[in-house]
Each structure stands twice: as structure tokens, then as C-alpha cells.
Amino acid sequence: MSFYIVQFLTGLASAASLFLVASGLSIIFGVTRIVNFAHGAFYMLGAYVAFTLTERLSGTLGFWGGIVGAALIVALIGVIVEMVLLRRIYRSPELFQLLATFGLTLMVEDLVVLIWGPDDLLGRRAPGLRGAIDFFGQAVPTYDILLIVLGPVVLGLLWLLFRRTRWGVLVRAATQDRDMVAALGVNQKWLFTSVFALGVFLAALGGALQIPRDAVNHTMDLRIIVDVFVVVVIGGLGSITGAFVAAVLVSELNAFGILIFPKISIILVFLVMAVVLVVRPWGLFGKPEAAARQTPGLSVRPWRPLSSNERLAFIGALIIAAALPLLGSNYALIVGAEIAIFVIFAASLHFLMSVGGLASFGHAAYFGLGTYGVAFLAKFLGLPMIVCLLIGPLLGLLGAMLFGWFAVQLSGVYFAMLTLAFAQIVWSIAFQWVEVTGGDNGILGVWPAAFVATPARFYWLALFVTALSVIVLRVLVFSPFGYSLRATRDSALRSEAIGLNSKRIQWTAFVIAGTFAGIAGALFAYLKGSVFPDNAGIALSVDSLVMVLLGGVETVSGAVIGAIVYKALSIWLVSYTELSKLVLGGMIVLIVVAFPKGIAGTFGNLVDSGRLPFFKRALPRASQAEGAE
Amino acid sequence: MKLSVSALNSYYGPAHILFDVGLEVDAGEVVALLGRNGAGKSTTFRSIVGLVARRDGQIVFEGTDVSKSPTHAIVRGGLGYVPEERRIFTDLTVEENLEVGRQPARPGAPQWSKDKLFTLFPNLAEMRNRPGGRMSGGEQQMLTIARTLMGNPSLVLLDEPSEGLSPKIVEQMAHAILTMKKEGLSILVSEQNLHFARLISDRTYIIERGRICYSGTMTELESRPDIRDAHLAV
Numbered sequence: 001m002s003f004y005i006v007q008f009l010t011g012l013a014s015a016a017s018l019f020l021v022a023s024g025l026s027i028i029f030g031v032t033r034i035v036n037f038a039h040g041a042f043y044m045l046g047a048y049v050a051f052t053l054t055e056r057l058s059g060t061l062g063f064w065g066g067i068v069g070a071a072l073i074v075a076l077i078g079v080i081v082e083m084v085l086l087r088r089i090y091r092s093p094e095l096f097q098l099l100a101t102f103g104l105t106l107m108v109e110d111l112v113v114l115i116w117g118p119d120d121l122l123g124r125r126a127p128g129l130r131g132a133i134d135f136f137g138q139a140v141p142t143y144d145i146l147l148i149v150l151g152p153v154v155l156g157l158l159w160l161l162f163r164r165t166r167w168g169v170l171v172r173a174a175t176q177d178r179d180m181v182a183a184l185g186v187n188q189k190w191l192f193t194s195v196f197a198l199g200v201f202l203a204a205l206g207g208a209l210q211i212p213r214d215a216v217n218h219t220m221d222l223r224i225i226v227d228v229f230v231v232v233v234i235g236g237l238g239s240i241t242g243a244f245v246a247a248v249l250v251s252e253l254n255a256f257g258i259l260i261f262p263k264i265s266i267i268l269v270f271l272v273m274a275v276v277l278v279v280r281p282w283g284l285f286g287k288p289e290a291a292a293r294q295t296p297g298l299s300v301r302p303w304r305p306l307s308s309n310e311r312l313a314f315i316g317a318l319i320i321a322a323a324l325p326l327l328g329s330n331y332a333l334i335v336g337a338e339i340a341i342f343v344i345f346a347a348s349l350h351f352l353m354s355v356g357g358l359a360s361f362g363h364a365a366y367f368g369l370g371t372y373g374v375a376f377l378a379k380f381l382g383l384p385m386i387v388c389l390l391i392g393p394l395l396g397l398l399g400a401m402l403f404g405w406f407a408v409q410l411s412g413v414y415f416a417m418l419t420l421a422f423a424q425i426v427w428s429i430a431f432q433w434v435e436v437t438g439g440d441n442g443i444l445g446v447w448p449a450a451f452v453a454t455p456a457r458f459y460w461l462a463l464f465v466t467a468l469s470v471i472v473l474r475v476l477v478f479s480p481f482g483y484s485l486r487a488t489r490d491s492a493l494r495s496e497a498i499g500l501n502s503k504r505i506q507w508t509a510f511v512i513a514g515t516f517a518g519i520a521g522a523l524f525a526y527l528k529g530s531v532f533p534d535n536a537g538i539a540l541s542v543d544s545l546v547m548v549l550l551g552g553v554e555t556v557s558g559a560v561i562g563a564i565v566y567k568a569l570s571i572w573l574v575s576y577t578e579l580s581k582l583v584l585g586g587m588i589v590l591i592v593v594a595f596p597k598g599i600a601g602t603f604g605n606l607v608d609s610g611r612l613p614f615f616k617r618a619l620p621r622a623s624q625a626e627g628a629e
Numbered sequence: 630m631k632l633s634v635s636a637l638n639s640y641y642g643p644a645h646i647l648f649d650v651g652l653e654v655d656a657g658e659v660v661a662l663l664g665r666n667g668a669g670k671s672t673t674f675r676s677i678v679g680l681v682a683r684r685d686g687q688i689v690f691e692g693t694d695v696s697k698s699p700t701h702a703i704v705r706g707g708l709g710y711v712p713e714e715r716r717i718f719t720d721l722t723v724e725e726n727l728e729v730g731r732q733p734a735r736p737g738a739p740q741w742s743k744d745k746l747f748t749l750f751p752n753l754a755e756m757r758n759r760p761g762g763r764m765s766g767g768e769q770q771m772l773t774i775a776r777t778l779m780g781n782p783s784l785v786l787l788d789e790p791s792e793g794l795s796p797k798i799v800e801q802m803a804h805a806i807l808t809m810k811k812e813g814l815s816i817l818v819s820e821q822n823l824h825f826a827r828l829i830s831d832r833t834y835i836i837e838r839g840r841i842c843y844s845g846t847m848t849e850l851e852s853r854p855d856i857r858d859a860h861l862a863v
Contacts, residue, residue, distance in 0.1 A: 169729060
């Protein structure tokens, strides 16, 4: 019995940091409407800075001064980030905000390694709290007791701050209607900056408080952000009480889940999250969101099928691509096949995101499932390659059916957070269920059949499947289903009113996108000859988002162009610099701030301005009047 | 001149909404902006306080051109705005709603305290701790005016204060506006209800399809039934 109580107390202690970070995220979202992906990075920075400060400062005062000092320093960094970056994107679509803050996370990861090195750092223990209390024969660290008390104390302080101070009243008012607050003479800029500073302070404090418990390392940002997303989805974004209750719930589920399903403890959290979402899609303490803001996809330039000249250009490009084996080396062919595979992957996300208006942050899940689908069939059942390629992607389809059903119940940032959490679950299963997936060692020896065993032949196979996939997806865009999907994207309410079942249409789109991602994954498994958990990792999910964004999220063909340019660039980048994340993160931020239309969008603008006559077409004159009030 | 607007043009996206709107409000005056639904009354107000994304023209308030200033700076200068949709903070109590509007006292403008406003709107005094979301439309309308007065403005833009209110509350509202005038406040009020406008205002402008098409004193308008019938719903 006492063992379970101790386990419960450990869960409560873990909840403290989780609550600090999640409440910070919630407060920032409440006022600025930005889901700050970089919150995990601030948490991690808090831990690193606290590590350095507590090493330098001595004594009890030095330790606690170092913890609080670290949170303050990181909050100051947050203020700079808010003023330089976020102020430029407050009016941008949600997807761009998530991506920009994710880009920031990538940059911080490389900077942290640059400053503190890649190894785990063991922080100082808290002076006076090094011991443990004997609890019915079980030891409970005194530091854990402190954390258990700290959680409710911070909750109470935040409550007082928001109920009893003018600043708090202004923040609550701005959470509801920020324009009205400005119309009453309050300078929103500083309100936003101060709110962001508070949120970052809480995240950094959460990180700093972890150093006596856990090693500090450069992957802790993504670990916490996934947990935090789960917490705010369960608790309700914008609710501090919700963040507290959900943080306790998730921590306890983790603490006891280990006892029940030692290998795949994350399943328990997932089940609870699924139940909450079905019963209360906006979380336990959240409020139903008003209609989601504009998702990207509402293009001023209407979409239309390719003109005959453009078809010629497409076929020409395909012929040139098919001729690559005549001139390229084997290495070029392998790179070429990889790029082709990523074209399918990006196009499948594009279908969900640009056509369906559903920006998934976990699209790699279905790519990863495709790779494992092939690997299981090939290794366990010994099926031939063609059969594996045909059946393997079905695992992606099944995953998309299951996760997609839950995901389409939500929209906007909730959708993004949920898809990310699902992808992380797929990754965790692949990573933890060693008996089946081989864990981190993966599944090796998934080799293509003899008839495509040469690089040139495999390249042609990949190119053929890619061309076929892109054509099918494109035909779908201009099919009746595509029109319905675009209708639900542009106005869920109006499409319901004309008899479209928008949830079912979005679910179908999710499954289609997941299946094509699975096809890409299946090919990828054969290209690499092996399968690893990272095939479903966050990095890959973000790669796909950046590809679509770089190509142009508002265009039909952006994904194809974006995938080619991005993949070629990143393969080249990885071979030339150690700091690929820094460069990539910087590039993402730059695209969002300076170049949001992407390559194809910019190209389209050139066509419209008449500078590229070959692609000229008659434009239907869209009248844009929104009407007076 | 308290407020002088000239050659004001506003746009929503590519749509041109206001065309060379010009109007003036003198110190201590109540001026009515009359017009049908969709004529551009609200847009005129929103343009004056800078809540419309794209506008150009001159907006001179107390001798300063504020047409390039951000909303909060315009309001801080003493130009209060009461939106048509009321936009009460529903999660906040009556007192907290008033707190959001609070600004330092301003020389030359009437000063308001919570207690003084509770005298002006006695209904609010009885529900100081009630959340804004659990108030009737009339009570919300009073709260939204009181909230703006907490900023001690020298001029307020009142967007359709009588809209959707019961006749009894409309009467109270007219009384409150006349008290505000007596305190020395300048008021620009938009209305569709001619009877209500007649009760409270000195002068009037009529706006139609984004253009000012008539201006004169209230008495002059009384003697022109043709204008009234052509531009206002009766």
C-alpha cells in the first residue's frame, strides 16, 4: 500500500513542473492566441541557465537565487523574442505562428549544444533538501515534497494575480476581446509583452526546478512540449485550473501507467485524452472556441486545373526527371529517389492542410506506420516486395482512421496539438515496444526485390509511384469530393447548411492523406533497407510542414516544388554544416516573416502580373466585396 | 472645434465603404449621425478610433491630427468609444468591467468615479459583482457606456445606444445622455431612431451609402419631411 502512496507522491511532484509550463502556455495563448511551440525551448533554457547559475553561486541563497534568476533571465529572452518576432506574426494564420515558434525551438536546440555541449549535465541538489523522508518504510525525497507544495502555491498566486490586480483584470479582459481593451485606451503591445514574459518565466521556472531531479539535456524541450500539449488539450487551453488538474492527472497516469503497461505506458494517457475529447472536445475546464480563425488556403487566386501548356510542362519535367539515370551517379539516383518519396509525403500533407484546411503537426505518424507496415510484412511474413508495397501503406490508413476520427473533432490549434500528440504516441510505441519493433535498433534488412535492386530501377519505381500519387491527389482536388472538402475548409457552417457532413469529409481527407503518407513510407523503407522510430518523429512531421510552406500553402502545386527544393537543400545542408537545426530553424522563421506565400505563390504572382506569358491564363474576375457593416 | 473629420475614406479589403466623410462636433454639443442599417455609421465611428484596417483622411481631435495614431493612443487622448455590439467582458464582473476602462483624470473633461456612475445608472449599482454575461441587454448597454466614461473622456462616440432596448430603458438612456451633456461632455451619437435622436441632440448629419448627404440642426430637419423620408426609415 505504502508503495502506491509513494508512487502517487512522485506523480504529484512531477506534476509541479508540468503545471508551471502548461499554465504559462495557457496564459500566453489566452491573450495572444499563439500556441507557443517554443515553450519547451524556454523550459529547457531555464534548466541550462539554472545549471550554470547554481554551479557559480554557493549556499542556499545562491541555489534558490540561481533558480529564480534563471527564470528571470529566460523571461527577458522571451521579451526580446516577443518584440522582435511575435509582434510581426500576431495577425498571421495559426499554422505560421506554430511554425515560427517551432523554428525558434530548433534554433535553441543547436545553440544550447553550442554553449553547453551535447552531454547530459547533472545539476546541484538543493541545499538542505538532499535527504528523504521515511514514509511507511519507503523513501520520499524532501525535494519532491517541496514540489508537491509548490504546485498549489503557484496556482494560488496566479489566482490572486488575475483576480486582485488591475493587470490581471486587463489580461482577463484581453483574453476575451483584445480589440475592445485597446478601444478603452490600453496599450496592447505592452500587455502582450508582459503576458509573454510571465508565461516564459513560468516555463523557465519549471525547467530550473527540474535540475535537482533530472539530468539537463538538449532533448528535454520536445519531451515536455508533447506532455504539455496533452495537458492543455485535456485541461482546456486558456484555463489555469484546467492546466493544474490535467497536469496532476497526466503525471499520475504516467506514474501508475508504468506499473500497468511498463512497455507502453503512454497508451494510458492516450486513452484518457481520447475519452476527454469525446465528452468535452474543448477540454475539462476550457470553453468552446468561437469559429476558428482563417486557415491558410483561402487564396485570392482561385484554383483551377492545369492548362494544356502546364500539362506539357509537367510531362516535360517528368521526362527530364526520368532521364536522370543516364547522367547521374548512383548517389544522385538515391538522393533523387528520396526526393521523389518526399514529394508524395509533402503532397499528402498538402491535401490535408491546404485543401482540407487541417494543419497536422504529426503527419510523420502515417509515414512511419507505412514504413513499419512494410517491415512487418517483409520480415515477419516474408511477403514479396510488390505485395508489401501494396499492403504496407494500409497500416498508415488504419492509423489515420483511428487518430483522424478524434482529430477532426477539433480544429485549429487543438487539431495541431492533438495530431502532434498522436504522432508522438506512434513514435513512443515504435521506440518502447522493443519485442515487436526492435525499439531504437529498428528493423533491418528490408531490401527491395531483385528487379528493382539497382539504384536506377528503384529510382524509376519511386518516380512512377510519385507521379501517379501526385496525379491522383490533384484529380481529387478538382473532384466533387475536393470541392466539398474545400467548402468545409472555407466555411464549416455553410457547408453543413447545404447538407455536407463536414466531419466525415474531413475524416475521409485525413485517411486519404494518411494513406498516401503511408505509401511514401513504404517506399522509404525499401530505399533505406531499414526502419526506425524516427520515421514517425517530430522532425519529420515538421519537415513536411516546411516543404508545403516553402512551396506555397495557398497553391495546388506548392507541395511538389517545396519538397524538391527543401529536400535537396537539407541533404546538401546536412553534409556541409554541423548546425543544420540552427540554419533550418532560421529558415523557417524567415519564410514565415518575410516570404509567407512560398515559391509557387510567388511564381503565381509573377504569372498574374504578366511577366511569364507561357503560363498566362484567363482569370475569372473575383469580386471581393465583403460589404459594409 | 472638439472633433473635426474631413475627407475620410475607409475600406474593408478591396471594398470602399466611406467616401469623403466630413463632420464636426463642437465642445459640449450632442451631434447625431443618422442613417439606415448599413449606411456606414458604425464604420465612421470605427474609422475615427482607428479600428478599421485601412482608412485615410483627416481626423483632428482637440487640435491634433490623430488619423495615424493607434487606437489606444486616440482613446487615451480623451476620445471615448462605445461600440454598437456592446462588447462587455462577459467573464468579468461589473466592477471589473469598469476597472478595464479606468484612465487617469483629464483636465477639461468631466470626471467619473464608480460611485458617480452608479448614481447615473442605478441598475448597475445593484449588481456590482455580477458577471457581464449574466446581464440583460439594457444593463449591458448601460455598463458599456459607464465603462467608457471611466476613462474620463472629453468626447464620446456612442454607437446606436437605443438599439434593441425596451421603451422604458430608452427613456433612461436619453436621461443619462442628457446628464452626460450637462456635465460638459461632447457626444457624437449614431442612431436609426429619429424620435430618440430628437430627444437628445442639437445637430445632425445623415449618412447614406458611405456619404454624408445632409447636415443641419435638429429643428431644420424637423421642417424637411422630404429629407427624412428619402434617407431615413420611418
